[in-house]
Amino acid sequence: MKLQKILKRLQKLHPKEIDLSLDRxxxxxxxxxxxxxxxxxISVVGTNGKYSTIQAMRAILKEANINVNxxxxxxIQKINERFIYNNKEISDExxxxxxxxxxxxxxxxxxxxxxxxxxxxxxxxxxxKDNINIIESGLFHRFDxxxxxxxxxASVITSIGLDHLDWLPKSEQTIEKIIFEKTSKLLNSNxxxxxxxxxxxxxxxxxxxxxxxxxKIIFNExxxxxxxxxxxxxxxxxxxxxxxPEPNVLGNFQIENISTAIATIRALNLKIKDENIKNxxxxxxxxxxxxxxxxxxxKNLCKKNKIYIDGSHNPLGAKVLNEHLETLNCKKHIILxxxxxxxxxxxxxxxxxxxSLTTIDIPNQPNAIKGEELKNKFPNAxxxxxxxxxxxxxxxxxxxxxxxxxxxxxxxxxxxxx
Numbered sequence: 158m159k160l161q162k163i164l165k166r167l168q169k170l171h172p173k174e175i176d177l178s179l180d181r182x183x184x185x186x187x188x189x190x191x192x193x194x195x196x197x198x199i200s201v202v203g204t205n206g207k208y209s210t211i212q213a214m215r216a217i218l219k220e221a222n223i224n225v226n227x228x229x230x231x232x233i234q235k236i237n238e239r240f241i242y243n244n245k246e247i248s249d250e251x252x253x254x255x256x257x258x259x260x261x262x263x264x265x266x267x268x269x270x271x272x273x274x275x276x277x278x279x280x281x282x283x284x285x286k287d288n289i290n291i292i293e294s295g296l297f298h299r300f301d302x303x304x305x306x307x308x309x310x311a312s313v314i315t316s317i318g319l320d321h322l323d324w325l326p327k328s329e330q331t332i333e334k335i336i337f338e339k340t341s342k343l344l345n346s347n348x349x350x351x352x353x354x355x356x357x358x359x360x361x362x363x364x365x366x367x368x369x370x371x372x373k374i375i376f377n378e379x380x381x382x383x384x385x386x387x388x389x390x391x392x393x394x395x396x397x398x399x400x401x402p403e404p405n406v407l408g409n410f411q412i413e414n415i416s417t418a419i420a421t422i423r424a425l426n427l428k429i430k431d432e433n434i435k436n437x438x439x440x441x442x443x444x445x446x447x448x449x450x451x452x453x454x455x456k457n458l459c460k461k462n463k464i465y466i467d468g469s470h471n472p473l474g475a476k477v478l479n480e481h482l483e484t485l486n487c488k489k490h491i492i493l494x495x496x497x498x499x500x501x502x503x504x505x506x507x508x509x510x511x512x513s514l515t516t517i518d519i520p521n522q523p524n525a526i527k528g529e530e531l532k533n534k535f536p537n538a539x540x541x542x543x544x545x546x547x548x549x550x551x552x553x554x555x556x557x558x559x560x561x562x563x564x565x566x567x568x569x570x571x572x573x574x575x
Contacts, residue, residue, distance in 0.1 A: 160253045164236065167260065171269045177300035182272040186305060188262050189276060192283040193306045199421065200303070202294040202339045203315030205474045206351060206414045209406070209446050210315055211291050213418035217437030218289065219244055221429045226285055228278040228303065229293040230271065233445050233468070233569040240278055242285055255281050271295055275302040296321055297338035304342060311347040312371070313421050314340060315414070317358055318473030319500075333361055340365040347424045351417040352376040354473055372424070380420040382412060392416055396423050399431055404438040407447045407465075409484070410477040415441075445568035447481065453575045458548040463558045466572070468565035470499055475507035478562070488512040488557045492547045493538075494519040494567040497526040501534055504563065512557065514538040515547045519567045544571060 171181075186193055199214070201207045208229060218225050227241035240247040240255075247255070259277045268276075275295075282290055289310070295301045317336055325334060340362055348371040353359040359375075366373070374380060380394035390401040390412060404415055415438050422429055445468040450456050456464060469478050482489055490513045495501055505514070516532040517540070519525035532540040541547035548559060561571055 160236075160249050160256075163253060163256050163260065167256065167273050168270045170263070170265070170273065171267050173269065175271070175296060176269055177296075179300060179302070179305055181266070181268045182276055182302045183305055185259075185263055185266070185268060185273065185276045186279060189259070189280045190283075193279040195286060196279070196282055196290045196306065197288070198290045198292050198306050198309040199311050199313065200292050200294065200306070200309050200344070201313045201315065202298045202343070203313070203351070204318045204320050204335070204339075204471065205469070205477070206315035206410075206417070207293050209411055209414040209441075209443055210313060210351070210418050210421075211293060212441050212443050213404075213415045213438060214291060214422060215241075215244065216441045217418065217422055217429065217434050218427075220437035220440065221427070221433040223427065223429075224285065224288045226278075226282050226288045226290045227293075228275065228282075228290070230274075230295055231565060233565060234572050236274075239274065240281070242281065243288065247281070251281075269302075272302040294339070297335070298340070299338045299342045306344070309344050309346050310425055311349060311421055312343040313417060314343075314348065314350045314362060315417065316351055316353055316473060316477075317362065318354060318471060320471040320473070332358060336361045336365050343369055343371070345370045347372045347374065347421075349417060349421045349424060350375045352413045354476070374420055374424055376413075376417070376420075380416060382416040384409060384412060390415075392419060394420055394423060399434060401435055402439060404441060406441050406443045407449065408478070408481040410481060411443070411446070445565060445572070447478065448568075450571070450575060455544070455548070455571060455575045458545060459553065459559055461555075462553045464548075465558065465560050466568040467560060467562045468568045469562055470495060470504070470564050472500060472503045472507060475504045479507045479509060482560070483509065485558065488554065490551050490553070490557060490559050491515070492517060492541075492544065492559065492561045493531065493563045494528065494561075495526055495531060495563040496522070496524055496566070498524070499526075499563075501526065501531060505535060513551060515550070516540050517542070517544060517547050517567075519564055520570050522564075522566050525564070525566070544574060 232238040237246040382392045388403040392399040447467045492515045494517045516528040518528040532538045
């Protein structure tokens, strides 16, 4: 309860959820002794695949006995997930103490919730100065609170697409503007560019970072992968080639993220052994990214049918998710809940050959679109009042699968229910 009370206080320090500026966090970090300047960081920007790429890096580095700290957002079930130190979530007690200290030093000055959490992350990370910090950028990057470090080991650019358009003026809601915001202020070090959805997107990224003097490691130019029929992955970069085992995460799109993680780690000369990479990718902790629910309440509702959750919430995420679904020889039933500011029609347009679509409310999310309103956007969609009701109302046959998707907040509710 003490942690929840302080979180509510921090949410009231600024009238806006997001206010794109770096002044407030710079001022607070200065009072904290500028801890962000003393850290070894890998910055991760992009639209999709950031979390999965981070978790792949984490698993490989852990296998090599290299400790990492991770700052990511949003969380799925509890806020502690955003604060990883020495490969472990911070405890409620330590997080409460940390936030109380940072709140006191801030002394009531206006600052957004994300900004003060970011400052707190940097402040605590100074206790682990030898660790590698993997920092996920929040909204865009140029004015994101994480963009106050002066140097880093590498910048990773994951797949970029259209998302968070409501934070841009109507005239600037373009892929060109999003790429500019995400990539124009990357530091000079190493830049690793993941596989992109189109040649145009890649060319726009290259143009944006043209004057950046970093060592640039680009998918299909300096690293690549292929998937063999027997499930093995052939990875290759300028260092050499690797024959990799099948990872423990589902979906070919995850291989893209894993290959980006490998390219990043190998670029840093950390003396990672090939066996560390091979073992690491079989131990990735990937929550709510095409995650199968294998037990407890939600699984019991499906009985012998498989049920998955996926937090994708933008068209690009839907596209890669459907590409994987198309490889499965079964009927698919989708349960959908989304935030109000998303492109609902375009998101669902990517799903082909689905047997049923059920819309629901996302519990505890006032900014979510109501399930009945969402249903009215799609012919033949049905509405259910709850996740449990939606599953119970499905006419499931042998081998059919259920996919709950459309929002990370919805996947968090499913996991909490479970």
